[in-house]
Amino acid sequence: MKVTDLRVVGFKSFVDPVHLRIEPGLTGIVGPNGCGKSNILESLRWVMGATSARALRGGEMDDVIFAGTDKRPARDIAEVVITLDNKDGRAPAPFDQDPVLEVARKIRRAAGSTFRINGKEVRARDVQLLFADASTGANSPALVRQNQVSELINAKPENRRRILEEAA
Amino acid sequence: MKVTDLRVVGFKSFVDPVHLRIEPGLTGIVGPNGCGKSNILESLRWVMGATSARALRGGEMDDVIFAGTDKRPARDIAEVVITLDNKDGRAPAPFDQDPVLEVARKIRRAAGSTFRINGKEVRARDVQLLFADASTGANSPALVRQNQVSELINAKPENRRRILEEAA
Amino acid sequence: GKERLVAAFETVHGHFRVLFEALFDGGSAELRLTESDDPLGGGLEVYACPPGKKLQSLSLMSGGEQALTASALIFAVFLSNPAPICVLDEVDAPLDDSNVDRYCRLLNEMRQRTETRFIVITHHPITMARMDRLFGVTMAERGVSQLVSVDLSRAEALISADA
Amino acid sequence: GKERLVAAFETVHGHFRVLFEALFDGGSAELRLTESDDPLGGGLEVYACPPGKKLQSLSLMSGGEQALTASALIFAVFLSNPAPICVLDEVDAPLDDSNVDRYCRLLNEMRQRTETRFIVITHHPITMARMDRLFGVTMAERGVSQLVSVDLSRAEALISADA
Ligand SMILES: Nc1ncnc2c1ncn2[C@@H]1O[C@H](COP(=O)(O)OP(=O)(O)OP(=O)(O)O)[C@@H](O)[C@H]1O
Ligand SMILES: Nc1ncnc2c1ncn2[C@@H]1O[C@H](COP(=O)(O)OP(=O)(O)OP(=O)(O)O)[C@@H](O)[C@H]1O
Ligand SMILES: [Mg+2]
Numbered sequence: 065m066k067v068t069d070l071r072v073v074g075f076k077s078f079v080d081p082v083h084l085r086i087e088p089g090l091t092g093i094v095g096p097n098g099c100g101k102s103n104i105l106e107s108l109r110w111v112m113g114a115t116s117a118r119a120l121r122g123g124e125m126d127d128v129i130f131a132g133t134d135k136r137p138a139r140d141i142a143e144v145v146i147t148l149d150n151k152d153g154r155a156p157a158p159f160d161q162d163p164v165l166e167v168a169r170k171i172r173r174a175a176g177s178t179f180r181i182n183g184k185e186v187r188a189r190d191v192q193l194l195f196a197d198a199s200t201g202a203n204s205p206a207l208v209r210q211n212q213v214s215e216l217i218n219a220k221p222e223n224r225r226r227i228l229e230e231a232a
Numbered sequence: 233m234k235v236t237d238l239r240v241v242g243f244k245s246f247v248d249p250v251h252l253r254i255e256p257g258l259t260g261i262v263g264p265n266g267c268g269k270s271n272i273l274e275s276l277r278w279v280m281g282a283t284s285a286r287a288l289r290g291g292e293m294d295d296v297i298f299a300g301t302d303k304r305p306a307r308d309i310a311e312v313v314i315t316l317d318n319k320d321g322r323a324p325a326p327f328d329q330d331p332v333l334e335v336a337r338k339i340r341r342a343a344g345s346t347f348r349i350n351g352k353e354v355r356a357r358d359v360q361l362l363f364a365d366a367s368t369g370a371n372s373p374a375l376v377r378q379n380q381v382s383e384l385i386n387a388k389p390e391n392r393r394r395i396l397e398e399a400a
Numbered sequence: 401g402k403e404r405l406v407a408a409f410e411t412v413h414g415h416f417r418v419l420f421e422a423l424f425d426g427g428s429a430e431l432r433l434t435e436s437d438d439p440l441g442g443g444l445e446v447y448a449c450p451p452g453k454k455l456q457s458l459s460l461m462s463g464g465e466q467a468l469t470a471s472a473l474i475f476a477v478f479l480s481n482p483a484p485i486c487v488l489d490e491v492d493a494p495l496d497d498s499n500v501d502r503y504c505r506l507l508n509e510m511r512q513r514t515e516t517r518f519i520v521i522t523h524h525p526i527t528m529a530r531m532d533r534l535f536g537v538t539m540a541e542r543g544v545s546q547l548v549s550v551d552l553s554r555a556e557a558l559i560s561a562d563a
Numbered sequence: 564g565k566e567r568l569v570a571a572f573e574t575v576h577g578h579f580r581v582l583f584e585a586l587f588d589g590g591s592a593e594l595r596l597t598e599s600d601d602p603l604g605g606g607l608e609v610y611a612c613p614p615g616k617k618l619q620s621l622s623l624m625s626g627g628e629q630a631l632t633a634s635a636l637i638f639a640v641f642l643s644n645p646a647p648i649c650v651l652d653e654v655d656a657p658l659d660d661s662n663v664d665r666y667c668r669l670l671n672e673m674r675q676r677t678e679t680r681f682i683v684i685t686h687h688p689i690t691m692a693r694m695d696r697l698f699g700v701t702m703a704e705r706g707v708s709q710l711v712s713v714d715l716s717r718a719e720a721l722i723s724a725d726a
């Protein structure tokens with residue numbers, strides 16, 4: 065399974081729709097402090113089924129919805145869609161025949177999130193399993209948060225074991 | 233009270249004697265990764281009476297003593313001396329008349345630390361109070377550890393209050 | 401007791417607002433003491449809002465914004481009760497070039513307004529260039545630290561290759 | 564169960580040693596599973612020793628050395644079981660220029676040995692120059708993020724001034 069596109073709208077500072085094509089090799093992301101770079105990583109972890117608002121630097125999950133600026137009103141909805149190339153057919157049934165998967169997560173203020181795969185509503189659990197089978201997911205050690213590197217080093221041995229389970 | 237000199241020997245990677253003159257204004261310290269820059273800050277906090285080995289990135293206090301390299305044997309003693317200009321006579325008695333104070337801390341492997349002010353042995357408590365009276369000390373918010381800045385921001389409000397007490 | 405703390409709070413709060421606005425070229429920030437049954441209890445809440453953004457909890461700010469906000473808080477405490485020495489260990493690491501410049505301007509102001517002696521550990525060429533003097537730490541012999549006084553061009557060489 | 568975990572451990576351990584020695588131009592590193600009564604319990608201990616230094620607990624390593632060691636561990640896990648995507652958010656922030664160079668060389672090697680797609684968030688000009696493509700995030704309107712595709716010279720301008 066390959067990850068090919070990320071589309072974000074209403075998520076944190078990305079109030080207007082944004083499309084990031086993810087191609088093979090090394091894609092660099094640059095920009096001044098506070099412009100929204102780490103928010104992109106969080107949108108990826110969120111669509112993969114992240115459950116902890118605190119790990120997304122918020123107090124509650126509604127904190128991921130655009131809160132407004134001095135010129136724009138707050139929004140009530142945030143949505144992130146990740147596109148997967150499934151030509152190798154490794155996605156679990158009933159999606160194994162689809163060449164492309166679009167996994168979407170949408171949150172409405174005070175109403176919680178819904179998940180869809182190719183337009184069909186599914187549970188959070190289904191999305192989490194889809195990504196776990198593909199050796200990734202919201203808590204994958206391959207998604208390294210800012211300042212997280214020294215956390216890994218200073219973590220207790222039991223917590224570091226988790227990284228091995230990913231490799232198993 | 234002004235801090236004018238720091239002398240380190242046998243402390244962490246500073247096995248050979250090193251003397252840092254601390255002059256007014258901005259003194260920059262540069263060098264490649266792992267060369268010993270943060271160890272200098274730790275030597276300063278240690279001589280001011282630091283009690284937590286963990287806050288000095290070690291497991292026990294003996295970890296501050298030079299552990300050896302592939303060419304040099306480990307040492308058994310570490311010593312740090314900080315020189316203070318007391319021309320304004322604000323040091324507590326019996327040192328209020330001394331124009332210069334030399335505060336020294338020495339540790340011997342498996343035998344613990346001793347403190348001296350101008351050659352006279354004193355308790356750790358005396359050294360800690362000396363620096364607290366001068367609005368500094370091993371845990372002063374003005375001694376900002378590497379990666380500590382985001383700790384201050386993410387700290388609980390009760391822990392942040394400590395910074396106010398410094399200002400009081 | 402409590403009066404001293406409240407007085408300190410007022411001073412720090414005043415300095416914090418001024419320093420934050422200088423660092424971010426605008427925006428607003430404030431400190432609030434949270435209530436608690438214990439008169440000397442309660443915590444310190446920090447509210448900060450970069451220019452044009454909405455006031456949010458500090459944890460939603462970016463790495464660089466947090467570093468600048470924390471610096472403003474630390475320096476606000478300084479101005480209320482200057483410490484004889486301050487050491488900043490790579491506080492500028494998360495900052496982009498334009499914020500490094502602002503951080504250095506703030507450092508310069510602190511130098512002029514207090515007697516505090518600053519030791520600034522950095523990898524940033526912009527910060528190095530603003531120092532009054534520079535020391536290099538090297539390990540000519542692996543595992544053994546040495547301290548040498550350096551000028552700017554030597555310092556830049558030190559960080560760009562294996563010393 | 565336990566056999567899978569031990570097999571994974573052997574593979575990660577092998578890759579970790581090779582990657583660590585490549586990153587530090589020498590030295591040695593190893594992983595050890597700590598014993599525990601619970602067969603699936605126990606933790607993972609990491610031992611690492613830059614060239615010429617004595618083996619010490621990881622917490623005594625410097626900020627930059629920890630960042631490189633952690634990168635070697637993350638990439639060792641990759642080589643054992645490649646993930647489809649990897650995002651590295653300013654992992655190069657604590658590194659000096661020569662270690663940024665090593666980090667980039669390692670990234671390049673990972674690109675050649677795996678199908679993983681990498682997203683690298685950075686402020687470092689050296690890292691930017693090694694990317695296959697670059698995107699800039701700007702806030703032309705304060706508080707509103709936009710994404711633009713940029714070339715290297717535009718990227719450098721982006722980080723050195725207020726976008
Ligand atoms: N729900 C939200 N609505 C609007 N803006 C938000 C929301 N959540 C966070 N933000 C904004 O996003 C910004 C932080 O973005 P982010 O952490 O991605 O920056 P960054 O580019 O990673 O910066 P740095 O280089 O400093 O790490 C903050 O300024 C914050 O105000
Ligand atoms: N007791 C000790 N004996 C000998 N060396 C030690 C001791 N404790 C720590 N060290 C060494 O000191 C080094 C770390 O130094 P330090 O953290 O000061 O580096 P630094 O210059 O701050 O680097 P960075 O730029 O990566 O933050 C480690 O490599 C470690 O091996
Ligand atoms: Mg960030």
Ligand SMILES: [Mg+2]
Nearest residue numbers: 270378625626
């Ligand atoms: Mg350091």
